[in-house]
Amino acid sequence: MYIAVPVIFYASERATRRVREKNYGVTVIKAAIYPGNVLSLYMKKPSSFKYKSGMYLFVKCPDVSPFEWHPFSITSAPGDDYLSVHIRTLGDWTTELRNLFGKACEEEVNSKKATLSRLETTVIAEGAEENTKFPKIFVDGPFGAPAQNYKKYDILFLIGLGIGATPFISILKDLLHNIKSNNEQQSMNDEEAGSSFKSNGPSRAYFYWVTREQGSFEWFKGVMNEVAECDTDNAIEMHNYLTSVYEEGDARSALIAMVQSLQHAKNGVDIVSGSKIRTHFARPNW
DSSP states (O other): OTTHHHHHHHHHHHHHHHHHGGGOEEOEEEEEEETTTEEEEEEEOOTTOOOOTTOEEEEEOTTTOSSOOEEEEBOSOTTSSEEEEEEEOOSHHHHHHHHHHHHHHHHHHHTTOEEEETTTTEEEEEOOTTTOOOOOEEEEEEEOOGGGGGGGOSEEEEEEEGGGGHHHHHHHHHHHHHHHHHHHHHHHHHTSTTOOOOOOSOSEEEEEEEESOGGGGGTTHHHHHHHHHHOTTOOEEEEEEETTSOOTTOGGGHHHHHHHHHHHHHHSOOTTTSSSSOEEESSOOO
């Protein structure tokens, strides 16, 4: 009895997913392989796919396994016209998926359809629906997670460790979209005498990202730069920590800290992360 009930639920779920599978196919429009064996996939978002930041979905690649579905946090925002996930290679399935897309990216590079960023580590390939050679991908979801209720709070405190920052990236993107929307609405209301304005969502967010590998900052560099450029009111405060370097003030990290400060003051770019967000060393001192 104790075994039969879970088996029935599991079998029903698998059967239902199998029947609905024909509606799950998506087109991969972009793939990138980043340092730390992280694969990011950008897919056309189905019109019926409605989700909130912080949710996750299941991914299946028939070329890897016709039966296996694996969950990944959604890193795109609901306002984006695409779906994205960032997948770290940690097992047989993710390793094979990374290898398949790695081969596709190499073919795109050879045909001059891809771009190389930091040649030795990152490959980005883009393709249109009619000529892309990416493996077929199916998605199922979205599914709820605790982080999706972030709009209930006025102030957010987000802490991500390594690839565990993925659900918060979606939240940051959504907050950024809200900031842009609020600014536009505020400017429109300023032109109308006597109009009132109410901001949408949390008024402030603190994001701490702790990682051991410098190459990890490549994963979400675009989001960091966009926040730095568009968040003029500093509603989103971002802090990156690289734990593989000795803490600030230690003589062993003094040279890199000095060069980092000079470079950031001169060009506004952090030499460690390659973004406009300055990187701290060692672990956060809470």
